[in-house]
Amino acid sequence: xxxxxxxxxxxxxxxxxxxxxxxxxxxxxxxxxxxxxxxxxxxxxxxxxxxxxxxxxxxxxxxxxxxxxxxxxxxxxxxxxxxxxxxxxxxxxxxxxxxxxxxxxxxxxxxxxxxxxxxxxxxxxxxxxxxxxxxxxxxxxxxxxxxxxxxxxxxxxxxxxxxxxxxxxxxxxxxxxxxxxxxxxxxxxxxxxxxxxxxxxxxxxxxxxxxxxxxxxxxxxxxxxxxxxxxxxxxxxxxxxxxxxxxxxxxxxxxxxxxxxxxxxxxxxxxxxxxxxxxxxxxxxxxxxxxxxxxxxxxxxxxxxxxxxxxxxxxxxxxxxxxxxxxxxxxxxxxxxxxxxxxxxxxxxxxxxxxxxxxxxxxxxxxxxxxxxxxxxxxxxxxxxxxxxxxxxxxxxxxxxxxxxxxxxx
Amino acid sequence: xxxxxxxxxxxxxxxxxxxxxxxxxxxxxxxxxxxxxxxxxxxxxxxxxxxxxxxxxxxxxxxxxxxxxxxxxxxxxxxxxxxxxxxxxxxxxxxxxxxxxxxxxxxxxxxxxxxxxxxxxxxxxxxxxxxxxxxxxxxxxxxxxxxxxxxxxxxxxxxxxxxxxxxxxxxxxxxxxxxxxxxxxxxxxxxxxxxxxxxxxxxxxxxxxxxxxxxxxxxxxxxxxxxxxxxxxxxxxxxxxxxxxxxxxxxxxxxxxxxxxxxxxxxxxxxxxxxxxxxxxxxxxxxxxxxxxxxxxxxxxxxxxxxxxxxxxxxxxxxxxxxxxxxxxxxxxxxxxxxxxxxxxxxxxxxxxxxxxxxxxxxxxxxxxxxxxxxxxxxxxxxxxxxxxxxxxxxxxxxxxxxxx
Numbered sequence: 173x174x175x176x177x178x179x180x181x182x183x184x185x186x187x188x189x190x191x192x193x194x195x196x197x198x199x200x201x202x203x204x205x206x207x208x209x210x211x212x213x214x215x216x217x218x219x220x221x222x223x224x225x226x227x228x229x230x231x232x233x234x235x236x237x238x239x240x241x242x243x244x245x246x247x248x249x250x251x252x253x254x255x256x257x258x259x260x261x262x263x264x265x266x267x268x269x270x271x272x273x274x275x276x277x278x279x280x281x282x283x284x285x286x287x288x289x290x291x292x293x294x295x296x297x298x299x300x301x302x303x304x305x306x307x308x309x310x311x312x313x314x315x316x317x318x319x320x321x322x323x324x325x326x327x328x329x330x331x332x333x334x335x336x337x338x339x340x341x342x343x344x345x346x347x348x349x350x351x352x353x354x355x356x357x358x359x360x361x362x363x364x365x366x367x368x369x370x371x372x373x374x375x376x377x378x379x380x381x382x383x384x385x386x387x388x389x390x391x392x393x394x395x396x397x398x399x400x401x402x403x404x405x406x407x408x409x410x411x412x413x414x415x416x417x418x419x420x421x422x423x424x425x426x427x428x429x430x431x432x433x434x435x436x437x438x439x440x441x442x443x444x445x446x447x448x449x450x451x452x453x454x455x456x457x458x459x460x461x462x463x464x465x466x467x468x469x470x471x472x473x474x475x476x477x478x479x480x481x482x483x484x485x486x487x488x489x490x491x492x493x494x495x496x497x498x499x500x501x502x503x504x505x506x507x508x509x510x511x512x513x514x515x516x517x518x519x520x521x522x523x524x525x526x527x528x529x530x531x532x533x534x535x536x537x538x539x540x541x542x543x544x545x546x547x548x549x550x551x552x553x554x555x556x557x558x559x560x561x562x563x564x565x566x567x568x569x570x571x572x573x574x575x576x577x578x579x580x581x582x
Numbered sequence: 583x584x585x586x587x588x589x590x591x592x593x594x595x596x597x598x599x600x601x602x603x604x605x606x607x608x609x610x611x612x613x614x615x616x617x618x619x620x621x622x623x624x625x626x627x628x629x630x631x632x633x634x635x636x637x638x639x640x641x642x643x644x645x646x647x648x649x650x651x652x653x654x655x656x657x658x659x660x661x662x663x664x665x666x667x668x669x670x671x672x673x674x675x676x677x678x679x680x681x682x683x684x685x686x687x688x689x690x691x692x693x694x695x696x697x698x699x700x701x702x703x704x705x706x707x708x709x710x711x712x713x714x715x716x717x718x719x720x721x722x723x724x725x726x727x728x729x730x731x732x733x734x735x736x737x738x739x740x741x742x743x744x745x746x747x748x749x750x751x752x753x754x755x756x757x758x759x760x761x762x763x764x765x766x767x768x769x770x771x772x773x774x775x776x777x778x779x780x781x782x783x784x785x786x787x788x789x790x791x792x793x794x795x796x797x798x799x800x801x802x803x804x805x806x807x808x809x810x811x812x813x814x815x816x817x818x819x820x821x822x823x824x825x826x827x828x829x830x831x832x833x834x835x836x837x838x839x840x841x842x843x844x845x846x847x848x849x850x851x852x853x854x855x856x857x858x859x860x861x862x863x864x865x866x867x868x869x870x871x872x873x874x875x876x877x878x879x880x881x882x883x884x885x886x887x888x889x890x891x892x893x894x895x896x897x898x899x900x901x902x903x904x905x906x907x908x909x910x911x912x913x914x915x916x917x918x919x920x921x922x923x924x925x926x927x928x929x930x931x932x933x934x935x936x937x938x939x940x941x942x943x944x945x946x947x948x949x950x951x952x953x954x955x956x957x958x959x960x961x962x963x964x965x966x967x968x969x970x971x972x973x974x975x976x977x978x979x980x981x982x983x984x985x986x987x
Binding site: 217405409410411413414417423472475479 | 958959960961963964965967969974975977978979980982984
């Protein structure tokens with residue numbers, strides 16, 4: 173058996189599938205993917221659980237599969253969460269430096285962070301993440317560590333991701349009910365962006381769009397920090413539903429057609445083309461216009477991108493994302509989707525690969541696993557094992573750091 | 583925008599009584615009685631019924647009767663009433679003779695209203711009048727038969743009249759308290775319809791600063807009226823423009839502004855006293871434009887000294903619906919025809935069946951039964967994904983009105 177402490181497990185309860193990824197941390201703390209379990213999901217709509225029993229059953233299958241593959245027992249997981257109720261916004265905290273010599277101390281930094289987290293949320297909402305951006309000393313921007321600097325006014329920007337507390341609890345309670353410990357909950361969009369971006373991309377600015385089954389998450393990284401995030405409860409399911417509606421087909425059939433003949437554009441060669449659908453006996457029961465099929469998909473995807481592009485424009489990021497747009501998630505497999513996104517965002521668009529983690533390459537190359545892999549990465553970053561203390565004072569420092577971290581989390 | 587100088591209106595053309603108001607059936611007669619007020623001076627009021635239209639306060643009463651009915655009325659059978667009206671087509675046509683505009687008021691669902699109205703509309707058109715019908719649809723609890731009769735009649739009426747404005751009675755549930763009496767509820771429906779008649783009347787009869795022509799109105803209501811909504815709001819005082827906007831957005835018949843977001847044509851008429859300012863018009867229109875980005879907006883403004891400090895706004899919003907029977911398609915090329923819309927998708931409109939309100943406000947909300955409407959498929963039971971008033975769960979191609987052969 174492995175030493176349990178270096179196992180990190182990411183669990184994503186998605187709309188189309190439940191996915192468990194097991195990672196093992198090496199001595200440096202970098203994760204290596206050693207196991208993968210998945211199960212089709214039927215109890216989730218738009219990223220939120222609507223049938224607990226089904227999800228429990230499917231989750232058990234996925235966990236068992238991952239345990240078998242990685243040869244570990246899974247006890248704790250990092251849980252990915254999403255849903256249309258999740259919002260992200262930036263908040264600025266202020267703190268006057270009161271010490272006589274105007275030197276900024278670690279306590280001042282703690283205080284200003286605390287102030288930045290004191291935000292006015294509706295009573296039923298809870299904070300999922302509060303991510304620190306940059307400090308300002310006397311209005312001077314771009315300070316990453318102000319301790320030891322001189323100044324009278326310390327400010328900090330925070331990116332706060334929050335959601336409806338009860339709806340977040342649904343997933344957490346279900347996982348806890350299965351005797352699994354939840355180490356932390358992570359916003360899916362954040363996890364995906366961790367999986368597909370390298371530090372250079374985060375620095376020069378990138379937009380990650382995770383096109384999932386029931387929801388689409390988007391996160392903007394710029395100057396090494398998260399600047400913007402959001403969820404649109406529209407995903408691959410909507411494509412299938414539109415097709416089912418427009419072509420008058422059952423959902424399962426629409427889903428299959430989407431995978432086999434879908435495209436983000438109406439191709440010239442499909443104009444006037446029809447597809448014959450066969451029944452169980454091989455007889456043609458219905459013909460479907462291929463042009464119509466592709467137009468329905470194209471319109472939906474175009475609309476989704478337009479909504480995101482519009483929001484980005486309002487937030488004023490359009491001209492700063494030099495690494496362009498990175499698409500991930502299962503729906504990003506639709507052929508031509510990158511070209512469509514390029515047309516709408518007027519930026520370089522690429523498909524995301526989780527290539528900065530080691531391990532099972534078969535899993536790493538597929539966009540639908542980006543979130544779960546990102547969860548493992550998030551867990552590994554948080555769990556990076558502290559260096560064993562060499563003497564007593566170092567030990568004290570470590571304990572102090574731990575408290576510091578706890579404070580930062582709370 | 584047109585020139586602000588007052589122009590002679592349609593109704594100013596000096597030639598006898600030009601407007602004839604028909605109340606058809608029992609409901610129609612009641613409505614007619616309500617309309618027949620000094621405000622509508624200059625119009626002829628005619629009641630048409632299979633029963634003796636004694637209750638009607640009308641200048642002319644037409645009693646359709648033959649041996650088959652034995653004095654018992656149509657017995658709620660639209661077919662019988664229609665046959666009777668067909669038989670006495672010439673009488674109806676004669677009654678319409680000389681009118682340039684005919685208003686038909688009726689409650690669809692029963693016998694006389696459903697059966698006679700389409701025939702009357704046809705007769706009026708043959709007599710050379712423009713026809714605008716104001717009808718109510720029955721409550722859902724009134725049963726299948728009335729509902730189907732109303733639907734059939736509405737289709738026929740659409741085909742025969744220049745424009746139909748219809749009020750789904752079911753919507754009125756949102757306006758009235760659950761504990762209200764039946765009589766009062768029916769009165770509310772009638773008064774709402776009356777408001778629409780008055781709004782249209784004012785549009786046409788008052789000298790407008792910014793003129794709305796009858797053909798504009800017909801453009802709006804033709805071909806897309808299965809689900810049109812109207813609202814009339816009034817406010818006074820220095821902040822009246824803002825108040826009016828708030829009232830429109832909160833109006834139950836507009837589904838808290840959602841009807842506006844989904845409509846594809848909106849007619850707005852502003853009336854106020856002499857102190858109406860351009861800034862107020864601008865403010866109201868700006869907000870409405872923002873609310874209905876996809877709609878073609880027709881606006882009119884009029885000054886009426888009698889209103890004093892009040893500002894009244896009438897909004898009629900129309901939503902595209904299923905294509906009409908072929909009869910209309912033929913009519914659409916007739917010389918009188920106004921705007922012909924591209925044939926909408928052969929799918930019923932999905933938007934009306936969302937059972938959840940957009941905002942969980944303190945308003946009284948009556949959920950609607952999803953009748954003869956498209957389901958949201960996979961997302962039927964989940965919370966709708968709303969983005970700027972649009973339900974993203976409804977297929978994009980439907981919302982954008984993309985069509986194909």
